[in-house]
Amino acid sequence: MTEAFSSFSPVTLALFAGLFTYLLTALGASGVLFIRQASSRILDLMLGSAAGIMIAASFWSLLAPSIELSEKSGGIKWLPPALGFLLGAGFLRVVDMLLPHLHPGLSESETEGIKTSLKKTTLLVLAVTLHNIPEGLAIGVAFGSLATQGETISLMGAVSLAIGIGIQNIPEGLAISLPLRGEGFSRGKSFFYGQLSGIVEPVAALLGAVAVSMVQPILPYALSFAAGAMIYVVVEELIPESQAKGNSDIATTGTIIGFTVMMVLDVALG
Numbered sequence: 001m002t003e004a005f006s007s008f009s010p011v012t013l014a015l016f017a018g019l020f021t022y023l024l025t026a027l028g029a030s031g032v033l034f035i036r037q038a039s040s041r042i043l044d045l046m047l048g049s050a051a052g053i054m055i056a057a058s059f060w061s062l063l064a065p066s067i068e069l070s071e072k073s074g075g076i077k078w079l080p081p082a083l084g085f086l087l088g089a090g091f092l093r094v095v096d097m098l099l100p101h102l103h104p105g106l107s108e109s110e111t112e113g114i115k116t117s118l119k120k121t122t123l124l125v126l127a128v129t130l131h132n133i134p135e136g137l138a139i140g141v142a143f144g145s146l147a148t149q150g151e152t153i154s155l156m157g158a159v160s161l162a163i164g165i166g167i168q169n170i171p172e173g174l175a176i177s178l179p180l181r182g183e184g185f186s187r188g189k190s191f192f193y194g195q196l197s198g199i200v201e202p203v204a205a206l207l208g209a210v211a212v213s214m215v216q217p218i219l220p221y222a223l224s225f226a227a228g229a230m231i232y233v234v235v236e237e238l239i240p241e242s243q244a245k246g247n248s249d250i251a252t253t254g255t256i257i258g259f260t261v262m263m264v265l266d267v268a269l270g
Contacts (some may be wrong), residue, residue, distance in 0.1 A: 011209045013155075014143035017162035018136055018205030022198040023134070024166040025202045028173025029194025032181050040245045043178070046171030047242035048251035048264065052258025053168040054135075058227040058234075060266040061161040062138060065145070066223035073220070080220035087221070089227025092134060101127035103241060106196045107110045121180065121193055128197035129236065134229030135165045136201035140208020157234035164262040169198060175241075177204045 008016070044133040073080075100116035100124035102108065111123055116124075142158040177194030181187065212222050242251035 005269075009207060010143045010146040011206065011213055013146070013158070014140045014205045014209035015202055017139045017143060017158070018202030019134065020162055021139065021166040021169050021205075022195075022201045025169040025198025025201070026191075026195035027171040028175075029171035029177040029191050029198075031060075031174045032177035032190045032194065034185050035178075036181065037178065041247050041250050043171070043175060044242045045246060045254040047175060047238055048254025049258030049261070050168035050171050050254075051165045051238040051264040052260070054230045054234050054238070054258075055255075056259045056262035056266070057138065057161055057164050059262060060094040061142060061157060061164075061224045062227035062230075065226070066156075068178045069223070081224040084221035084224030085228035085231075088134070088225035088230075089232040090228075091225070091233040092130075092229045092236075095130060099128075101128060103127050103132055103148055103237065107204035114230060118182065121185070124188040125181060125193050125197045128172055128235075130171060131201050131233050132169075132201045133204050134202025134226055134233055135169070137208040138226035138230060139165060139201070140156065140205035140210075141212050141219075141226050143205070144209035144212030145219055145223070156261075156269040157266065162266040163269075164265050165225060167253040167261070173198065217259070236246040 002137040039268060063085070065085060067077070070077040071079045095113065100111060100118055100123055102111045104175055108120055108123070115122075120166070133170055139158075139162050142161050146155060146158065173194050176197055177190045180190040180193055183192070206221065212219055239251075239255070242254065
């Protein structure tokens with residue numbers, strides 16, 4: 001399998017991977033074309049599994065390689081992973097404060113970010129887009145690192161990260177399209193806006209890969225930055241959303257299952 005990808009540059013592979021995860025977001029959003037309403041227990045199970053996948057990916061695919069690179073550099077081995085992690089979480093915190101967005105199931109009075117006159121549809125899409133920024137960055141950094149430290153992050157390790165993020169994008173796409181359908185939008189418009197939230201992933205993946213390829217010393221910081229951003233999304237949004245409707249047991253089960261799936265993917269392929 002690695003031979004099939006050997007003719008492509010890491011930046012090109014990152015773009016392909018970002019497009020792959022976007023397509024799985026669109027696949028999840030397409031569920032609104034076939035079902036009118038999903039059980040809240042099923043949605044919370046899926047959101048919980050998405051959280052588990054992101055937690056596992058943050059460690060095995062991002063933080064662990066960052067720590068390994070830091071140990072090889074000969075400097076303060078804990079500094080790049082710790083600083084990058086804090087910067088990543090801080091970056092998402094700032095974006096969360098500034099970007100107007102509204103989480104599914106909430107009223108417009110509960111819109112987060114700066115005050116805006118944007119429509120509820122746009123605010124809902126922006127909420128899921130916020131999730132996808134760190135995911136795209138993580139993919140880009142992982143593939144971009146192949147140009148500098150292939151022995152630390154293998155091609156299959158980067159592929160497993162893309163597969164894991166793609167899997168958890170399916171419930172995210174559904175989680176945005178179904179509430180839009182419930183707001184009275186047609187199936188076609190609900191699908192359109194649901195898939196639209198994933199377009200940022202290939203863009204972020206491309207930017208992450210280019211940045212790492214051009215400035216190699218930032219790699220351990222970039223890896224942990226992506227991890228911090230992903231963990232922020234999990235703790236601040238995915239886990240609370242998955243447990244807000246009283247389905248904490250099923251949501252927690254989903255988190256454990258998602259974590260295990262991503263761990264197996266990374267260990268088996270990476």
